[in-house]
Amino acid sequence: MDELNTWSLDWFAPSTLAGFTWTQPMFLYLMALVPLLFAARWAWRYFFNQKLPVAFTRQHTPTSPLTLVRLLPEFLLVIMALLILLGLARPQRSNEKVEQWTEGIDIMLAIDISQSMLIEDFTPNRLEAAKDVARDFIKGRLQDRIGIVVFSGDAFSLAPLTTDYALLNSYLDELSFDMIESRGTAIGSAMAVVTNRMRESESKSKVCILLSDGDNTAGNIDPITAAELAAAYNIKIYTIVVGREGLVPYGKDFFGRPNMVENTVDETTMRRIADIGSGEFFRVTDQKALLQVFQKIDQLEKAEIKETRFKDTSDFYFIYVRWALVVFLLWLMLKSTFVTNVLQD
Numbered sequence: 592m593d594e595l596n597t598w599s600l601d602w603f604a605p606s607t608l609a610g611f612t613w614t615q616p617m618f619l620y621l622m623a624l625v626p627l628l629f630a631a632r633w634a635w636r637y638f639f640n641q642k643l644p645v646a647f648t649r650q651h652t653p654t655s656p657l658t659l660v661r662l663l664p665e666f667l668l669v670i671m672a673l674l675i676l677l678g679l680a681r682p683q684r685s686n687e688k689v690e691q692w693t694e695g696i697d698i699m700l701a702i703d704i705s706q707s708m709l710i711e712d713f714t715p716n717r718l719e720a721a722k723d724v725a726r727d728f729i730k731g732r733l734q735d736r737i738g739i740v741v742f743s744g745d746a747f748s749l750a751p752l753t754t755d756y757a758l759l760n761s762y763l764d765e766l767s768f769d770m771i772e773s774r775g776t777a778i779g780s781a782m783a784v785v786t787n788r789m790r791e792s793e794s795k796s797k798v799c800i801l802l803s804d805g806d807n808t809a810g811n812i813d814p815i816t817a818a819e820l821a822a823a824y825n826i827k828i829y830t831i832v833v834g835r836e837g838l839v840p841y842g843k844d845f846f847g848r849p850n851m852v853e854n855t856v857d858e859t860t861m862r863r864i865a866d867i868g869s870g871e872f873f874r875v876t877d878q879k880a881l882l883q884v885f886q887k888i889d890q891l892e893k894a895e896i897k898e899t900r901f902k903d904t905s906d907f908y909f910i911y912v913r914w915a916l917v918v919f920l921l922w923l924m925l926k927s928t929f930v931t932n933v934l935q936d
Contacts, residue, residue, distance in 0.1 A: 798892050802831045
């Protein structure tokens with residue numbers, strides 16, 4: 592729009608006028624009154640302000656399209672008034688640029704991949720359900736660094752803290768219980784690896800989400816001691832225990848029927864870890880509940896998004912004022928010549 596020539600008729604195109612922001616829109620409404628005022632003025636002059644009440648016969652008053660030329664000065668006044676009102680409405684165009692940024696949160700997902708996570712009280716099993724929910728959680732983050740620690744009889748860092756969410760999803764796709772040879776559930780070792788990964792982080796908010804079936808059966812580090820060490824580095828800990836207690840399906844027998852195994856859950860340790868880490872403890876027994884837990888954590892651990900707005904505003908009223916000046920000069924020329932007097936007489 593800025594590249595248009597001042598005298599281009601494109602300034603009057605509906606698309607151009609619709610693209611403006613009008614800071615004084617009341618003048619646009621007044622434009623509708625201008626033709627009415629001039630029509631009323633013309634009617635007054637025609638019906639109530641006749642100078643010579645002289646009667647002529649029809650043959651003495653021939654009609655011709657040329658006689659309409661006498662209306663040209665009035666027409667120019669209407670155009671000038673409309674252009675002035677258009678300028679007074681103050682047409683503007685604004686380009687707004689918004690820059691958003693956030694300090695981000697460092698989040699470690701500690702996921703249990705022990706054999707007990709293959710129990711099928713979730714569909715198809717606990718581990719696959721956890722992977723699906725973790726993917727959704729990662730998808731909802733913005734500029735947060737996320738890492739993954741996996742554990743069973745031992746623990747190791749699968750992915751360091753990163754904002755490469757596509758890489759994290761690829762790691763989740765490859766997650767399986769046979770990534771670690773030693774069997775068991777080493778919750779304390781997992782927390783130690785999480786702390787080691789996050790202890791040098793300068794983020795104002797550091798979060799660990801620990802997901803397990805809850806029984807610490809392996810590792811040489813006590814889970815409570817590991818949680819206290821994590822808390823010393825200001826790591827907030829959310830613990831999630833998945834699965835039901837009692838008889839649960841695990842695999843199938845020779846006839847394709849589900850094998851039922853006894854499952855126990857140590858809630859006490861997981862609750863204590865969450866308390867030490869100033870987080871929350873959750874117990875879930877199905878996929879819907881697990882999804883709701885991750886959604887709640889997602890809401891609790893949102894980084895504050897800050898934004899800076901840059902607004903560049905350009906005025907275009909002068910375009911229409913210039914046109915109005917040109918029309919005024921043209922009207923003045925007609926009023927200053929004998930042609931006008933001839934047309935009016």
